[in-house]
Amino acid sequence: MSELASALPGAEYEGIVRVTEAGLRGMVTLKADLPDAANGVKAVTGQAVPEPRRINAGDVSVAWMAPDELLILCDHARADQVVRDLAEQLGTAHHLAVNVSDARAMFTLTGDTVKDVLGKLTPADLAALPLGEMRRTRLAQVAAAIWFSDAQTAHVICFRSVARYVFDLLALAARPGGDVGYH
Amino acid sequence: MLTLTCPVCGVDACETELAAGGEAHLKRFGPGSTDDQFEEYLFLRPNAKGVHFERWRHAMGCGKWFLAARDTATLEVFGTYSAQTTAPPADIVNAIRAKRPDWSPET
Amino acid sequence: MSTRLPDHGRLIDRSRQVKFTFNGKWMRGHPGDTLASALLANGQTLVGRSFKYHRPRGIVASGGEEPNALVNLGRGARHEPNQRATTTELYERLEATSQNHWPTLEFDVGAVNAMVARFLPAGFYYKTFIHPRAFWKHVFEPIIRKSAGLGAAPDPETMDADRYEHFYAHVDLVVAGGGVAGLLAALEAGRAGKRVLLVEQNAHWGGRAPVDGDLIDGAPAEIWVKNAVEELEKMENVTFRTRTMLAGVYDHGYVTAYERVADHTPGEDAPRHRLWRIRTAQVISATGAIERPLSFPGNDKPGVMLASAVRDYIVNYGVAPGDTVVIVTNNDDGYRTALAAHRAGLKVACVVDPRAEADGDLPHEVRSLGIRVMAGSAISKVKGLKKVVSVRVQAHRGYDGGHEEIPCDAVAMSGGWSPVVHLWSHCGGKLTWDEDQACFRPDHDRPPTDQNGAGFVTCVGAADGALNGDVTMAATATAMAGLLGSDVSAPRVDVAREAPLAPIWVMPEAAGAKKRAKMWLDFQNDVKVSDVTLAAQEGYESVEHTKRYTTLGMATDQGKLSNINGLAVLAEALDKGIPQVGTTTFRPPYTPISMGAIAGEARGEVFQPLRRTPIHDWHEEQGAYMEPVGGWRRPYCFPRDGESHEDAVNREIDATRRSLGLLDASTLGKILVKGPDAGRFMDMLYTNMMSNLKPGKCRYGLMCSENGFLMDDGVVVRLDEDTFLAHTTSGGADHVHTHMEDWLQCEWWDWKVHTVNVTEQWAQIAVVGPNARKVLEKLGPDFDLSAEALPFMAMAEGKIGGFDTRVFRISFSGELSYEIAVPASQGRAFWDALHEAGAEWNATAYGTEALHVMRAEKGFIMIGDETDGTIIPQDLGLNWAISKKKDDFLGKRGQERVHMTDPDRWKLVGLETLDGSVLPDGSYCIASGKNANGQANVQGRVTSTYYSPTLSRGIAMGLVQNGPDRMGEVVAFNKVDGSTVEAKIVSPVFYDPDGEKQNV
Secondary structure, eight states: OOOOOOSSTTOEEESSSEEEEOOOOEEEEEEEOHHHHHHHHHHHHSOOOOOTTBEEOSSSEEEEEETTEEEEEEOGGGHHHHHHHHHHHHTTSSEEEEEOGGGEEEEEEESTTHHHHHTTTOOSOGGGOOTTBOEEEEETTEEEEEEEEETTEEEEEEEGGGHHHHHHHHHHHTOTTOOOOOO | OOEEEOTTTOOEEEGGGOEEEEESSOOOOOTTOOHHHHHHHHTOOOOOSSEEEEEEEOTTTTOOEEEEEEETTTOOEEEEEESSOSSOOHHHHHHHHHHOTTOOTTO | OOEEOSSOOTTOOTTSOEEEEETTEEEEEOTTOBHHHHHHHTTOOOOEEOTTTOOEEOOOOSSTTOSSOEEEESOGGGOEEEEETTTOBOOTTEEEEEOSOSBOSSSBGGGHHHHTGGGSOTTHHHHHTTSSHHHIIIIIHHHHHHHSOOSOOOOTTSOOOSOEEEEEEEEEEEEEOOBHHHHHHHHHHHHTTOOEEEEOSSSSSBTTHHHHTOEETTEEHHHHHHHHHHHHHHOTTEEEESSEEEEEEEGGGEEEEEEESSTTSTTSSSOSEEEEEEEEEEEEEOOOEEEOOOBOTTTTSTTEEEHHHHHHHHHHHOEESOSEEEEEESSSTHHHHHHHHHHTTOEEEEEEEOSSOOOSHHHHHHHHTTOOEEETEEEEEEEOSSSOOEEEEEESSSOOSOEEEEEOSEEEEEOOEEEOOHHHHTTTOOEEEETTTTEEEEOTTSOOBOTTSSBOEEEOGGGGTOOSHHHHHHHHHHHHHHHHTSOOOOOOEEOOOOOOOOOOOBSSTTOOHHHHTTOEEETTTTEEHHHHHHHHHTTOOSHHHHHHHHTTTOSTTTTTTTHHHHHHHHHHHHTOOHHHHOOOOOOSOSSOOOHHHHHTTOSGGGSSOOBOOTTHHHHHHTTOEEEEETTEEEEEEOOOTTOOHHHHHHHHHHHHHHTOEEEEOTTSEEEEEESTTHHHHHHHHBSSOOTTOOTTBEEEEEEEOTTSOEEEEEEEEEEETTEEEEEEOTTTHHHHHHHHHHHHHHTOTTSOOEEEEOGGGEEEEEEESTTHHHHHHHHOBSSOOSTTTSOTTBEEEEEETTEEEEEEOOOSSSSSEEEEEEEHHHHHHHHHHHHHHHGGGTOEEOOHHHHHHHHHHTTOOOTTTTOSSSOOGGGGTOGGGSOSSOSOOTTHHHHTSTTTSOTTSEEEEEEEETTOOOOOTTOEEEEEEEOTTSOEEEEEEEEEEEEETTTTEEEEEEEEETGGGGTTOEEEEEOTTSOEEEEEEEOSOOSOTTOTTTOO
16 A cells, blocks of 8 residues: 555745644544543553643643543554554443544644744634643634644644645744744 | 633633534423424523523634623623533522622523 | 924934835935825925815824825835825835825816815715616716725735734733833833733834923933833833734723834835734723814815924924914914924914913913914914915904914914823723813723723823823823732923813804805815704704714724814704713724735635645646535536536546546545444434444434424444444534534533544545446455445445455445545545556546536435525425434424425425426426516426436426426426426436446
């Protein structure tokens, strides 16, 4: 079989920040009673169930999406195995685990002005967003999730079908001459 | 443009991240109900000027529905709370009464 | 005439020159000039023509309130009309042209309107052009359109060459206005550790204080301003911007600010404008005040300016608006202009003051310089056509025939000051009338309120009615102390004490109707004192009605100069007090903002999000003709060289029915529904019984709203005992998922069901046609695809050619068909593999139109064609898909209503034209007789209509009254040309009614 394709393979823009498509990333949505599922999640991912809105990062990262929903981030090739492992760990407990890796696109923004660039597109209060906390919001007209792993690095997840739109938006916001100097 | 705190994920959401869902605490009438009951359930809304309970979905966020108590005239927000209730909880009722002494849940 | 002075000009850089053109003529200015100051420096006092009478007009003001000096700026893709010269910073090679004149600014034919001005009073158009009706469109409107209007609209064939953006900021406090009050407020909030955003609409800080010569802490205001800005620069919690206007204040602390990033540097690679979308806990409005004109005959002539503007041009730009100035003022502040003009070496002919006495500090100082002060007098005439030549001065009250002609080429007028209360009022703050200063100011007891029910706007300084320099700072300090809960000490301000103004705006007092018809209130819209008086006589009492009737305050300046004067005239005419008449509503934006700024990034490629499937690029490579489907772009057809769309569609259908077609069906919605209560939940969502579906099987299902109306349809697959996969329409996935979650979260929250929208996880490809199985077997499945192992309406999972597939034997075309889902990352490769393997069977990609035709040939309904939100499944002959065993499902009760069970409802049938032609889309089935409006009665309509290449004739589906009982009957359908076409009512299934082709 031919190689797998992410939404915008190799897409890249260098402006006042650098925007790159992050390639294929494994993502598993788990919907369950989270306290009940905590042990199973720990066994499969090595991570505890995060506090609301937090991401517990590692080889496998776990993000809190809602009181009954987690997003597990892992290598793309591992996602199906994570689903199977969760099924095994959670057994008959009512849950839904599904590989959603290909439903998403992911971008990485790096540079000193990442917050200023994203601040052109989202109504979220980025100054109030701590490192390691995911803010689900909108980027212009589409839903997205944003988090910062450090002050110069932002990660954006959006739906795969709007990857081109989101990339174009980010590139436009990062165009030279558009410094805001706010954050 | 409103801001409402999503009681599910705790985010202070801008109105553009939310989707409005009309009046809250409607009682569903299905098969077996009278025409009047069904009409009331589906169509008749008091459209209150003042205290109002309404449904919102954190559409560009955690995706969950929640309820809000709000003054439709001044846009003052008395509180947001879980969608899994059939009536406004006591803390919301108290918050409203603190600001609107004349209001009672029955009106 | 107006000219550049040898000295003064604190804002300009005389060491450099800037060249620009006005009406094609080259002129020179300096960096720091506005277009207005540069025009005046070049002796250009005539800058435009008025809206209605085409009267010659000059610059009146020095800021955003300017009503007259509107120009066209730039050309081509950067042409923009109605730009205020007073707020346009001069830049190299700026091109400006004047507006609303024909053929030239100097000679204007339309000025004839002015000679018949008495024939064009308020409401003239309303009264005159109402009859005869037909004349409006062909006679009156073209003439009025030619003579009225302002700047030239941008060429519709050009695209704005600039880019724009939004920026979201969240702060504790926004300070609007960078005058001394705003700076003090920002300093105090900054010192208190608040997150502060300070915006100033002009390019410089300090507002009026440096112009008026106030001393702050014993030094010129300029020094204090410089120190304040330096301190703010050091504060990390303070962001401040010049060229940024706080445009609007909205609910819950939402505030917009308009930053003109690159207006003064056109062509630079930067966003031209940035719209700040701010959430703030508090708004501090330090927006100052605007000087009011006075109404005297001829007050609109070029050379008549606001006194404060005359001062600004002298002090800020080193420009004299004239050689000899007459001041006319009802207050002491106007005398400052006499002082400034005198100091700049201009001749001050006199100060005309309608007050009986003028004995304040400032009048005394003016007199001591030998300047003549004419108390108790008024201007009764301004002489000169395109510029002021002289004024006639007489007693304001008790005219005895005596008057004096005073030569001058500039008149500086002051009717006192109005606080800029716009930001207080935008979100509902109420005003109170200040009798002493004759102005509206914020009523502190009735502020605009936020989400907590608390006031969130505070006006400080002149905006709060603290008009004199000394009280401005003290009041600001007090207000900030209250807000911050800290000690705030005001700087000491030394200014002259001012005597009270006289609330006189119309002079002379006894001016008759003729003179009042020459007194302008609204310069831009040509509204005069006589117009407002007439409106009152004709019964207009409400200020809002009068505004609309006379157009007072409705021009691009929104009445910034005319508001109070107009109210005063109306109040007098109605014999009421000004507070009883009230004000019109202040609405955002404060001054006009660009459409580009409002649109922000949403233009061109990112105007709206276009959803793309994993196979989208292939479609574009093939030159597919795309159509929008629920946010997606889908190929309508794939025309080959020289092929029309119709030809392409027919070829695609033919290839599919004869051999092998491939459809990108990735846009189909796919929602997982899982849990112990999933079956029960699916039974509520669908009209059919879903809980008895066997794992591995598919069932077509209908979804209705509570109203009973058909909302969506699709194939439901039971993946295992606990799990359903619900397919939705292409546009419907998000809506259906939201609908499911609504019921789960808000009604049946104790049911154990989880849902996930997995639409985009999968690329889905329909492999369709007699050779469908062959191509899949050639690719090498690791499971059995035979009719026995995988019959119609079954599903299987496994690998095909190394791809991870989920295969559904479902058909929307009537052919042997496999819908195959693969993970989106494999979608394009799988599509390519199918084409490669299918080449020997002429594998043909088909688009949505071929899909539509083939489904219509089979009589399958399409949501959005056969349904429109008023159609119930029973209308479409889908009773077989409505469970009779279920006690309840969404829509069941709705479908029991009387109108839904009416036997006369229009119902689905097939339609065959007798002549084989294609019925017009949406055409009506004609019934006998006419309705009450004289229109033909109707008994049905066409919902889908196509040319069927399979049957070589037109086929259609439609809803016809009692249709299913009228098989074989011939009925007539209307056509656009008024004729009708006859069609026979037939079964909607035109092709393979027994399903032999799909069931192999």
